[in-house]
Amino acid sequence: MDLSAINPLVLVASLMVAATPILLAAIGELVVEKAGVLNLGVEGMMITGAICGFATAVETGSPLLGFLAAFAGGAALSLVFGVLTQVFLSNQVATGLALTLFGLGLSSLMGQGYTGIKPPPTARIEIPVLADLPVVGRILFQHDWVVYASLLLVAGVWAFLRYTRAGLVLRAVGESHDAAHALGYKVVRIRILAILFGGACAGLGGAYISLVRVPQWTDGMTSGAGWIALAIVVFASWKAPRVLLGAYLFGGVAVLQLNLQAAGIAIPVEYLSMAPYLITILVLVIMSADRSRAALNAPASLGRSFHASS
């Protein structure tokens, strides 16, 4: 066992890369849940985004187009969920689970013929001056543009929910759809827009796995990242800055696990691979132990179907 083999600088830098897919998916799901919709299909939308992005990037040679395709692919799949749950009033939990299974199958169909290919590399952006700072420059300012975009997105979502009227309306819809309807807000339209945003973000997160993090295509390569993203939203008690904290925490555990393996710690690999999930469960238990506080932050209409009949 040789812990000195773990370089903390590399660890932190790779933590940001490892956390970005779940960060993107989680911030999207946060918006969806704030609007009162529980979409359990994050995993399916991520993997669909992963293959859409991968295939497009390989065919066109442009990672940027790949990410755009992932954005569209995730949104398209989420639209299926949106129409089923908001228009046809199907059960959100069952539909979300179905979406995950459907996405896994669809992606594996679309991905035939793309195994073993390398995608075009995504450009790193070395922020001038800052990137040359000792230590910090290496950790924070030498990443690809998606990492920065994800951070901007978190800040944007936070400001949107907190300071804009549209954000207030979105929160109101998630809090009480009946009251929002009585005031004349278009509950269904607002929720479908939120679902589309969530799907697009999940798609981006998936593409980040297949284009940057791994980078290659294998079936089921998101391997549960979507579920962790869902857990992080609860862990963050529906607050955008805490989503960032949660995602980096879980990203950190995942990276540390790889590093520990590399350092030859005498623990079976399976235990280390379990660690992020075990910690997810542990954190969720601790978070929800104080029931009243967790309940206070949860959108009150979360997961409830809305029908404008009364």
Add this chain to the structure above:
Amino acid sequence: MTALLTVEGLTKAYPGVVANDDVSFAIAPGEVHALLGENGAGKSTLVKMIYGLVRPDAGRMRLRDTPYTPSEPRAARASGVAMVFQHFSLFDALDVAENIALGMENPPPQRQLARRIREVSEAYGLPLDPDRLVGELSAGERQRVEIIRCLLQDPKLLIMDEPTSVLTPQEVQILFETLRKLAAEGTAILYISHKLEEIRALCDNATILRLGKVVATCDPREKSAAELAEMMVGTKLTPPERESAAPGEVVLDVSGLSMKSANPFGTTLKNVHFRVRAGEVLGIGGVAGNGQDELLAALSGESRVEPDAIRLKGADVGQLGPNARRRLGLLCAPEERLGHAAAPDMSLTENAILTGVIREDLAARGFLRWGAAQGFARRIVERFDVRTPGVGHAARSLSGGNLQKFVIGREVLQRPEVLVVNQPTWGVDASAAAAIRQALLDLASTGTAVICISQDLDELMEISDQFAALNEGRLSAPRPARGLSIEEIGLMMGGAHDMEVADAV
């Protein structure tokens, strides 16, 4: 004076029921106009059409002599029509200013809005702090949020849907002052209620609806409450009566009952004391959200408390669950009919089994005795005049009044030692309400102790021997109901909740 709003021949039909049939009336600027009618008479549908939430099938509306066809509430608000809802259209987890901003077309920035809220609330004697979370406000304060939301838009017509059902008598007085001030400034007010005395005190004109039709128009100040009631219900109502019997032994003794609510916006019960004797009716009044649900949960066993906080005939039952308490004779009928007192999609027979299985012996060795269960359900339907095609029909298919009769009857027929009911006649038509009250009194005269939690003070005064009020989780000391004045009751309910008129400032 020319009319502000005229409604001509409005008709709206839902599958199986005509909610409004050729309704016409007019309201002038500065007039307080009452819409009077029982639950289900079509009052709510009518105002929803005026507010643009529901589109009429036929008929016309004119606002200031121009055709008025609001397609959505936003259009209604733009035309100067504002509405305060019966079930508040507020968001618990947002603060007062955010709630008000949501109801406005072009809200100013939050800081400016907060200042305007303070100005308007003080001008109309309705003090309100814009930064507080709505979930923490009392019912009276929440209503202020709605009223101020309307006032900020300078409405020409203000619709108030059953505004006083959640207020203490003192709070009602403050509200009436505000409404009179508004009317004097030329705002027309459409006031919906089934409380006759209020309408006689406040309104200039009344339109009375029965089963969707206008049955009369009158000046309520020239009619007696009994005359108005007769027009509203269509028949004479006989108030429930009972033979007075000497109260027996103390059956239920609650002492030092404290309990935290399971709901983050709920009320903590604080050191509640009371005793009920056999054959006695204890009425517990109070504004909604002052611990009623929590008290029912503590008495029914849904929430466990200290063993000796609740004693039934001398035995500690505080730690027992609902079924153990039922076995001992402590039965409850909660407020929410669909979902709490009855399972909406299960048949009446199945619902009868759910609470009656122990005392009516409806199961043997783990198997249900369907014959006995159906017999029990049929007995409830017959004894309490529940209108239903059969006991195999789902609870959801019954009207509110019929289901309520079933729910109360199911407990009454189990011969309880103590029966706790919460809001037994909420949303129930007058004749069903009278039947339910009579059933509770009959039960008491057979020696059962009855605890009736209700927000309807008239109901409590009608049936109670003892009266107590819940206020912020505390229960006032019970007093004999006979001879209590409305002022005394108001003070027991917490007075005006520190919401004195701000004119003094």
